[in-house]
Amino acid sequence: MKQGVWMWLAAALAIVMGTGARAGEETATLAPVVVTALRMETALAGVPGTVHVVGREALQDVAPRTTPDAFRGLPSVMVQKTGYGQGSPYLRGFTGFRTLMMVDGIRLNNSTFRDGPNQYWNTVDPWSVARYEAVMGPASVLYGSDAVGGAVNALSFAPPDWSGQAVWERTLAARVATADESLQARAGVRGRATEQLGFAAGVTWKKFNDVRGGGDVGRQRHTGYDEWDFDLRADYQFASGVTLTLAHQQVAQDDAWRSHSTVYGIDWKGLRAGNDQKRSYDQERALTYLRLADEERAGAVGAYRLTLSRQAQDERLHRLRADGRRDESGVDVTTWGAALELESPSVLGRWVYGVDVAHDEVDSFGRRYKADGSLNKVDAQGPVADDARYDLIGVFVQDTVELFGGAVEVTPGVRYTYAAMDAERVYDPVSGDVGSRSDDWDSVVGSLRLLAPLGAERSHVVYGGLSQGFRAPNLSDLTRLDVARSDEIETPVDNLEPERFVSAELGARYDDGRRSVEIAGYYTWIEDLIVRAPTGEIVDELREVTKKNAGEGYVAGVEVTLGWQVADDWHLRLSGSWMEGKVDAYPTSEPVAVRDYISRLMPLTGQAAVRWQPMGQPFWLEAVVDAAEKATRLSADDKRDGQRIPPGGTPGYAVLTLRGGMTVRDDLRLTVALENVADEDYRIHGSGVNEPGRNLVVQAEWTF
Numbered sequence: 001m002k003q004g005v006w007m008w009l010a011a012a013l014a015i016v017m018g019t020g021a022r023a024g025e026e027t028a029t030l031a032p033v034v035v036t037a038l039r040m041e042t043a044l045a046g047v048p049g050t051v052h053v054v055g056r057e058a059l060q061d062v063a064p065r066t067t068p069d070a071f072r073g074l075p076s077v078m079v080q081k082t083g084y085g086q087g088s089p090y091l092r093g094f095t096g097f098r099t100l101m102m103v104d105g106i107r108l109n110n111s112t113f114r115d116g117p118n119q120y121w122n123t124v125d126p127w128s129v130a131r132y133e134a135v136m137g138p139a140s141v142l143y144g145s146d147a148v149g150g151a152v153n154a155l156s157f158a159p160p161d162w163s164g165q166a167v168w169e170r171t172l173a174a175r176v177a178t179a180d181e182s183l184q185a186r187a188g189v190r191g192r193a194t195e196q197l198g199f200a201a202g203v204t205w206k207k208f209n210d211v212r213g214g215g216d217v218g219r220q221r222h223t224g225y226d227e228w229d230f231d232l233r234a235d236y237q238f239a240s241g242v243t244l245t246l247a248h249q250q251v252a253q254d255d256a257w258r259s260h261s262t263v264y265g266i267d268w269k270g271l272r273a274g275n276d277q278k279r280s281y282d283q284e285r286a287l288t289y290l291r292l293a294d295e296e297r298a299g300a301v302g303a304y305r306l307t308l309s310r311q312a313q314d315e316r317l318h319r320l321r322a323d324g325r326r327d328e329s330g331v332d333v334t335t336w337g338a339a340l341e342l343e344s345p346s347v348l349g350r351w352v353y354g355v356d357v358a359h360d361e362v363d364s365f366g367r368r369y370k371a372d373g374s375l376n377k378v379d380a381q382g383p384v385a386d387d388a389r390y391d392l393i394g395v396f397v398q399d400t401v402e403l404f405g406g407a408v409e410v411t412p413g414v415r416y417t418y419a420a421m422d423a424e425r426v427y428d429p430v431s432g433d434v435g436s437r438s439d440d441w442d443s444v445v446g447s448l449r450l451l452a453p454l455g456a457e458r459s460h461v462v463y464g465g466l467s468q469g470f471r472a473p474n475l476s477d478l479t480r481l482d483v484a485r486s487d488e489i490e491t492p493v494d495n496l497e498p499e500r501f502v503s504a505e506l507g508a509r510y511d512d513g514r515r516s517v518e519i520a521g522y523y524t525w526i527e528d529l530i531v532r533a534p535t536g537e538i539v540d541e542l543r544e545v546t547k548k549n550a551g552e553g554y555v556a557g558v559e560v561t562l563g564w565q566v567a568d569d570w571h572l573r574l575s576g577s578w579m580e581g582k583v584d585a586y587p588t589s590e591p592v593a594v595r596d597y598i599s600r601l602m603p604l605t606g607q608a609a610v611r612w613q614p615m616g617q618p619f620w621l622e623a624v625v626d627a628a629e630k631a632t633r634l635s636a637d638d639k640r641d642g643q644r645i646p647p648g649g650t651p652g653y654a655v656l657t658l659r660g661g662m663t664v665r666d667d668l669r670l671t672v673a674l675e676n677v678a679d680e681d682y683r684i685h686g687s688g689v690n691e692p693g694r695n696l697v698v699q700a701e702w703t704f
Helices: 002-016 056-062 475-479 636-640
Strands: 051-054 077-083 086-091 100-103 129-136 150-156 167-177 182-192 197-208 225-237 243-257 278-294 303-320 326-346 349-369 375-378 386-403 408-427 434-453 460-471 488-490 499-511 515-527 530-539 542-549 552-567 570-585 594-597 605-612 619-628 653-664 668-675 695-703
Touching: 056 129, 056 653, 056 668, 086 150, 386 475, 408 475, 434 475, 488 530, 530 570, 594 636
Parallel strands: 100 150, 488 542
Antiparallel strands: 051 129, 077 086, 129 150, 167 182, 167 695, 182 197, 197 225, 225 243, 243 278, 278 303, 303 326, 326 349, 349 375, 349 386, 386 408, 408 434, 434 460, 460 499, 499 515, 515 552, 530 542, 552 570, 570 594, 570 605, 605 619, 619 653, 653 668, 668 695
């Protein structure tokens, strides 16, 4: 199948002579600058690692339905979807609480995030995002626990710049699609009333109906859901150059099902449906932060950013069993955060250092009802411990210094982290006892990265290094009492140690304005990975699993991106990734570790794209082929997950998308796409829902 995938990609290029990146865009604009990779503004060409930027123009061109969909097609990124409203990208083999998601540099992750795919990235509205930055590989030195597979930062819109007079920019936008009969509507405004005061605000409403799969699967029942989003940001710039930012974001999702675990699961390639009549989630998130920043100071401290934040994340699970019994459970998490970042230029390099703190306050509940609707039982806890607290405190420092007259740039860094939990109500389903638990951990991690420019303007560079990652055990590891995989229930456990990772990476970038190449290889050593292990017991009609530090393992891979400006009007792009990974696991209730594939290992995957954009014209056309080989390297857990992974593995696919766009009168931008032209039935490996079949997408943005 490996050869078949690449043959499909090559054939697509030969047939359509069409996609890719935006033709000539990088040569016509300033070199992109990122803020996430080194926790300070850095030219992308000077980053000693692999970073992907999904900017606003790319978002307008692709018109992604959700935040996870914005990362589709990036090398070593697999956008798994447990349900249509629940997307969880895998970054270099890791997902869930082993990847870090941030909004304006503030952690979305909290101590209740669970193992495996989750739904939380879907609570970031892509209409509110100016750009995404994805740092691939461990980023724990700068961002602490969880940043193992990578760290992603969703950067919101800032107010417009002052132009000598008041500036007002209003936007009305909409996206419609046929496969899910969906409508998204957005109204926004950005303005600068005075030289000092600016703001940006917007509201989004979304209605998704049941999504239609390919020609054989048809409509997938109970996959639709509703969502609304609101965002507001105000900046005030003092005469001293200090900027005060007050921002708020809010999202609410209603009735997002996990249909694969219900009787409505689809019959495709041997999948089996679940037994529940209903299993759905309601999700809310509200983030408010205050930031004081000065980016251009004189003196020993060249810049600083002080951020105070409060983030509330509430989720509700509604489960209707086969016999009519009903379960209601939920978790409310309030995270108080503070971070101080400082930058200091010196003869010894550019220093970035600081401290960050996150304090979680967690409440949970569970109620069980009889088939007649009467209350049967009030649980001592919900999916995680009730009346719990969790703290993360970190101190970090990193330097970037040129050596040998600029021939090599070295970036060493180190972080100390202290983590602690205190849970007042933890339920043992075997003994029936309710008790309290507390524990704490600390960790020191470091990184050393190098960049060697091969050209005067850093258009050709070689980079590499070693980076440590870690993940402290969280409330989900230690106190979870909830459905894990399709037919498993996870129960609380004691005495877990932090997971530790060391990743080696070597890569190169080349860009001469018409041709670009980036290739990177990585090898990540895994130690003390926390995995689910069966106990052999049955709890509440489900197989009991619990957590333990399994031991050692690895993930290794190669990723490539090629771009070629064939002619003034034509641009080609190819990208692909391959990875391998195994870890010590406990596939049975026997206390014997077995070296097994990591769960949901990404198959060989690639994308081919051709774009036609006539110079000086306001329109463009492109064709894209996304392809993946059959995912046959399955863990024991994957083989048991018959509701999401067909027997023998997830089938491979090659899917063609045609899209185009144009700018009308400088203020109206239109994008039209025909996705999955051949109406193929396919799903991303490990998903609980098939991707849309043939799908016409129309998006319009009017700015005035």
